[in-house]
Amino acid sequence: xxxxxxxxxxxxxxxxxxxxxxxxxxxxxxxxxxxxxxxxxxxxxxxxxxxxxxxxxxxxxxxxxxxxxxxxxxxxxxxxxxxxxxxxxxxxxxxxxxxxxxxxxxxxxxxxxxxxxxxxxxxxxxxxxxxxxxxxxxxxxxxxxxxxxxxxxxxxxxxxxxxxxxxxxxxxxxxxxxxxxxxxxxxxxxxxxxxxxxxxxxxxxxxxxxxxxxxxxxxxxxxxxxxxxxxxxxxxxxxxxxxxxxxxxxxxxxxxxxxxxxxxxxxxxxxxxxxx
Numbered sequence: 001x002x003x004x005x006x007x008x009x010x011x012x013x014x015x016x017x018x019x020x021x022x023x024x025x026x027x028x029x030x031x032x033x034x035x036x037x038x039x040x041x042x043x044x045x046x047x048x049x050x051x052x053x054x055x056x057x058x059x060x061x062x063x064x065x066x067x068x069x070x071x072x073x074x075x076x077x078x079x080x081x082x083x084x085x086x087x088x089x090x091x092x093x094x095x096x097x098x099x100x101x102x103x104x105x106x107x108x109x110x111x112x113x114x115x116x117x118x119x120x121x122x123x124x125x126x127x128x129x130x131x132x133x134x135x136x137x138x139x140x141x142x143x144x145x146x147x148x149x150x151x152x153x154x155x156x157x158x159x160x161x162x163x164x165x166x167x168x169x170x171x172x173x174x175x176x177x178x179x180x181x182x183x184x185x186x187x188x189x190x191x192x193x194x195x196x197x198x199x200x201x202x203x204x205x206x207x208x209x210x211x212x213x214x215x216x217x218x219x220x221x222x223x224x225x226x227x228x229x230x231x232x233x234x235x236x237x238x239x240x241x242x243x244x245x246x247x248x249x250x251x252x253x254x255x256x257x258x259x260x261x262x263x264x265x266x267x268x269x270x271x272x273x274x275x276x
Contacts (some may be wrong), residue, residue, distance in 0.1 A: 014176055028116050032108070033124045040129060051137060055088045062206050075208050075240035079151040085141050086152075087150055087205040089125045090229045093134040093164070094171040095196060100163050101175025102127045102182045102189045112274045119273035120266040124177045127172040135164070151237065159235030166227040168250060169255040176262025180269055221245045224254040 062084055075083055101123045107123040145152035154160040182189030200206065203225040212220050220226055221243075228251050230242045266273070 006009070007064070024116050025121075028114075028118075028121050029125055032111070032117070032122055033129060035108075036122070036125055036129050038077070041053060045236050051133065052140070055085075055092055055137075055141075058206075059084045059088055064244050076210050078233065078237035082145060082151045082236070083208075083233060083240075084206070085145060085150075086233050087229050089134065089138045089141060090164070090232050091200060091203055091205045091225065093131070094140075094167045094174075094225055094228070095199070096130045096134065097127050097168060097171025098174045098178060099193065099196070100130055101179045102192060102207045103170075105179055107182045118266075119179075119183075119270060121264075122261070123176055124172075127168075127175055130171075131168045134168075137238065138164075154236045155238040156235040160232055163228055163232035163248070166251050166255060167225070169259065170224060170228065170251060173255050173258025173260075173262055177258050179263040180262065181272065183273055184269065199223075199237055202226075210241070212243070217243050217245070227251040 059081070074080060104122040104126045105119050110116075111117045111122070112119065142152045154224055162255050178188065182192065202220070203223055204220070209217070209220060209226060209230060227246050227248060230246045231248050231251075233240050234242060236244070
């Protein structure tokens with residue numbers, strides 16, 4: 001098992017340990033990453049299927065509903081299917097980073113017998129793994145969508161990359177914070193899981209922000225996810241228009257603030273998290 005690499009190698013009498021703290025941390029992250037990657041992708045034979053099928057099913061349902069009750073294949077200057085794909089994948093990136101982080105400490109508690117492993121390590125590794133998996137799936141959607149003649153080639157690829165990274169950072173920050181809070185108070189984790197559906201509805205994933213009445217848009221903009229999704233759609237579709245007030249600085253404020261808070265909580269409650 002990859003966790004065996006966490007054990008220090010035997011040393012000859014009088015030999016000094018040569019590995020720095022950074023090299024030890026990298027060894028821990030690599031071993032934990034291999035363990036998480038195998039568990040995430042190979043433990044369940046249907047793992048890859050569900051990662052692809054879930055967003056695809058929601059997109060198919062919403063496209064069908066729109067076809068039944070509304071006319072036209074475009075929304076706010078973008079193809080509706082492509083618009084849904086971008087929004088759903090961006091939201092899934094945030095949500096999975098947040099949700100997977102909640103159970104990371106409990107799932108890897110056995111590794112804390114090794115003094116090199118800290119409670120924050122499996123959380124960081126899970127966030128990195130989810131970012132890789134969701135990026136791969138998003139690229140797969142873009143390739144398949146383009147072959148099916150949907151408008152899924154971004155007009156501003158660099159802008160899309162920055163927006164994608166911002167949503168990943170926000171998910172990591174919220175995940176780091178909730179991983180501590182949910183381990184100390186389990187009810188917080190249950191509440192966070194329940195909030196998945198309301199966040200889907202309130203983040204402009206399936207309902208265009210321009211459809212929200214003007215008097216309520218200021219409240220919609222309190223949600224940092226809206227800024228990330230709408231900015232990524234603006235980068236994807238040259239003719240897309242959205243509500244005023246989209247500000248990526250606001251999203252990065254939330255992302256960096258939550259990352260700082262999460263790391264501070266991990267440092268403050270390190271001993272409790274290990275012994276919980």
